[in-house]
Amino acid sequence: MAAPISIVIPTLNAAANLGPSLSALSDGLFEGLVAELIFADGGSTDSTAEVADEVGARLITAPRGRGTQLAAGCAAAHGEWLLILHADTQLCANWTQAVRDHMNTKPDCAGWFRLRFNTSSPAGRLVAGWANLRARWFGLPYGDQGLLVRKSVYRAAGGYDEVPLMEDVALVRRLRLSPLDAVANTSAERYERDGWLRRGWRNLTTLALYYVGVSPERLAARYVSVK
Template identity: 75%
Template sequence: MPAPISIIIPTLDSAAVLGPCLASLSDGVFEGLIAELILADGGSTDDVEAVADAAGARLISAPKGRGSQLAAGCAAARGEWLLVLHSDTTLSREWTGAVRDHMNDKADRAGWFRLRFDSSVPQARIVAGWANLRARWFGLPYGDQGLLIPAHLYRTSGGYPDIPLMEDVALVRRLPLSPLDATATTSADRYRRQGWLRRGWRNLGTLALYFAGVSPHRLAERYARGR
């Protein structure tokens, strides 16, 4: 039986952080789960080509922006399942079993991982806890939590929109979802730089404005000004 999963990772000057992400996927290669690895690059000026070559990944170019990059990566994928991850995210050791269980038992649904941050401060646990509750109660996992989705469901749902922000929310609102019994640990660097409370409120405010009808392009401009 062919390996079922295409891994899609958007990259933009991400070579320095890709190593741990790719290493966490190695069990999926050994267990015959991963058919291909696609890096959807938005114009990096670092050594992402060398990283792609070393990892045996396909490197494709797309207009800068996570929505356009993910749309291009998913369009190029050949697997029966798509697993979308951010470049600064690593999966826990049990991810392969959780993914197998999901593919066997919930073949008509997308799945998301529990979120953790690579930080031991209390704020990290609070922010991650809220994200996991939001995903479970409201069906709104963010991209940091990863997304496992049947390729046919991705296509029929319309896929990732070509927007500069909130592409993850726009997609998951159209999907049936279930949690995966494994953890995605993502970098807390942005929270460390900007402050846990400040960034948390900005994220919540951005989500509220999006639901209020503010365009993703205006939100992206607002988000950039706040960096």
């Protein structure tokens, strides 16, 4: 049986973060789960292309913007399943079993990982806990939590919108969801740089504005301007 999963990672000058993330994916290769690795790149000027060449990843270029990049990367994927991960997200050791269980039992649902930040900060545990509750209660996992979805289900849902922000929320609202019994560790760098409370509040208000109809383009401009 051919390996079923295409892993798609949006990249933009992400070479410094890719090492741990890619190392965590090696179990999927050894176990015959991963068919291909795709970097959906938005015009990196660092060594992302060299990293892709070293690890045998396909480099798909697209206009900058996570939604646009992910739409292009997923469109180019050959696997029966898509596993979408951020460049600074590292899956835990038992991720392959959780993914197998999901594919075997819930093929019509999209799966997401429990979020954990790579920090010992109590604020990090609090923010991750809220994110996991939001995903479970309201069906709103963010991109940091990864997404496992059968390609036919992804296409039926319309795929990623080619927007600069909220592409993850827009897609999951059109999917049936089920949590994966595994953890995704993601970088706390942005929260520690901006402040946990400040960045958390900005994320929450951005989501609220999106729900009342503010366009992703306006939200992206606001997101960048609020420093």
